[in-house]
Amino acid sequence: MATAYAAEAIVLRSFRTGEADRVVHLLTPAGRVNVIAKGARKTTAKMGARLEPMTRIEAMIQPGKSDLSTITGAHVQWTGDDLRRDPIRVLAATAGIEAVVRLFPEPEADRRLFDGLARYLVAMTEPLGDDVRVGADVLTLAFVLKLLALAGWRPEVAACVGCGGTVEVFDAAAGCAYCSACGSGIPLDQTSADAVGRLIGEPLGALLELPPAQRAAIVRVCRAMAEEHGGVRLALLGLTATG
Amino acid sequence: MLPPSAEALVRELTRLPGVGRRSAQRLAVHLLRVPEGDALQLATAIETARARIRPCPECYGFAEDGLCPICRDTRREDNVICVVEAPQDVDPIERSGAFRGRYHVLGGALSPLDGVDPEDLTISQLVQRVERGGIDEVIVATNPTMTGEATAAYIAGLLREHTRITRLASGLPVGGDLEFADEVTLGRALEGRRSIDA
Numbered sequence A: 001m002a003t004a005y006a007a008e009a010i011v012l013r014s015f016r017t018g019e020a021d022r023v024v025h026l027l028t029p030a031g032r033v034n035v036i037a038k039g040a041r042k043t044t045a046k047m048g049a050r051l052e053p054m055t056r057i058e059a060m061i062q063p064g065k066s067d068l069s070t071i072t073g074a075h076v077q078w079t080g081d082d083l084r085r086d087p088i089r090v091l092a093a094t095a096g097i098e099a100v101v102r103l104f105p106e107p108e109a110d111r112r113l114f115d116g117l118a119r120y121l122v123a124m125t126e127p128l129g130d131d132v133r134v135g136a137d138v139l140t141l142a143f144v145l146k147l148l149a150l151a152g153w154r155p156e157v158a159a160c161v162g163c164g165g166t167v168e169v170f171d172a173a174a175g176c177a178y179c180s181a182c183g184s185g186i187p188l189d190q191t192s193a194d195a196v197g198r199l200i201g202e203p204l205g206a207l208l209e210l211p212p213a214q215r216a217a218i219v220r221v222c223r224a225m226a227e228e229h230g231g232v233r234l235a236l237l238g239l240t241a242t243g
Numbered sequence B: 001m002l003p004p005s006a007e008a009l010v011r012e013l014t015r016l017p018g019v020g021r022r023s024a025q026r027l028a029v030h031l032l033r034v035p036e037g038d039a040l041q042l043a044t045a046i047e048t049a050r051a052r053i054r055p056c057p058e059c060y061g062f063a064e065d066g067l068c069p070i071c072r073d074t075r076r077e078d079n080v081i082c083v084v085e086a087p088q089d090v091d092p093i094e095r096s097g098a099f100r101g102r103y104h105v106l107g108g109a110l111s112p113l114d115g116v117d118p119e120d121l122t123i124s125q126l127v128q129r130v131e132r133g134g135i136d137e138v139i140v141a142t143n144p145t146m147t148g149e150a151t152a153a154y155i156a157g158l159l160r161e162h163t164r165i166t167r168l169a170s171g172l173p174v175g176g177d178l179e180f181a182d183e184v185t186l187g188r189a190l191e192g193r194r195s196i197d198a
Helices: A087-103 A111-123 A132-150 A190-201 A212-230 B004-014 B021-033 B036-052 B087-096 B123-131 B146-159 B183-191
Strands: A005-017 A021-028 A031-037 A056-062 A069-078 A169-171 A176-178 B053-055 B062-064 B080-084 B102-105 B137-140 B164-167
Touching: A005 A031, A005 A087, A005 A111, A021 A111, A031 A056, A069 A111, A087 A111, A087 A132, A087 A212, A087 B146, A111 A132, A132 A190, A132 A212, A169 A212, A190 A212, B004 B021, B021 B036, B036 B053, B080 B087, B080 B123, B087 B102, B102 B123, B123 B146, B137 B146, B146 B164
Parallel strands: A031 A069, B080 B102, B080 B137, B137 B164
Antiparallel strands: A005 A021, A005 A056, A021 A031, A056 A069, A169 A176, B053 B062
């Protein structure tokens, strides 16, 4: 039997299984790990609260014969309880988690992904500007754009890549913006394109307010990139302020 | 190696929640060893239950012939509704003996990541029940998980203007030791502390 190991981990999601168990999807710096938590749903289980989505833990993992390992212990590093109790922030953070789950399905080591998700979840508990719905939405857009960049799909939108002119459309297949004379694609105005650049370039939480039209345009860009290059749909993105 | 019909039985049993192949084999062998009448009683019970059990038209719990026994019971309090996620959640609350009102079974909890939206649950039916009037309190007893909390918050948002909304308390299990409590539960227990009446 393989040796048990300790790992820092963020709980992405969990499902009920068996009598009182849970299957938990974890993100560790060494990649995605799926574990079974025996008896985690019992009210006497100490691990139940520690395996709620968005919690950061130090997990003790016993590798199994199959892809499913067993989690034998967990210590909380960050509870995430403040986040989970605010439905607006939870919905936004669920969109961020969805993006991690869909864009990074492989069990590959990526310390930057782990640290980025940890920072994003903490940022989601901090003050989010005058309108929490908008702030949570914009924070999630920034996170998803950074995820796309980390996956190697950074949208190039500073100017039309054909002539250097004003941005008018975004071509997801090419991953870049054009003026209407040089290319075609989904609508993207220059102001929204500039916001994309700022959201990717500035630290998480630096920008928390964007008009609805710009947010909608950026959601379209993120979704188009994820579908075109990752073959995945980001269904929850942008719903916090609109849905 | 089991004969094909016994193997088919094992296969069906492994489809039950919490039953692995080894347990299924043990159950199948047991069913093949007991008198035929006993084994067929189980088959008949499954068949009858499947044919007769329907969602209660009032609370959406399990019912046979119209309303469920709790909705039919005229001695229960009509002005309090306890909202639970699943029909099996009614039983532990009934066993507590601390609740004498009515129930409403949602059929799950909101989970956008898994595609469970408000339309997939009986939330609109709950709103209709409350809007009919006569409800002084809705106790939201969804599980203390992220999805359960999100569902509770969503329901509270819909019903807050119509009636009083309360949530089951989170805290330490009776008979447990403080030193073994987890951080989140203990934190919530501290938040929800109450004064001791002399």
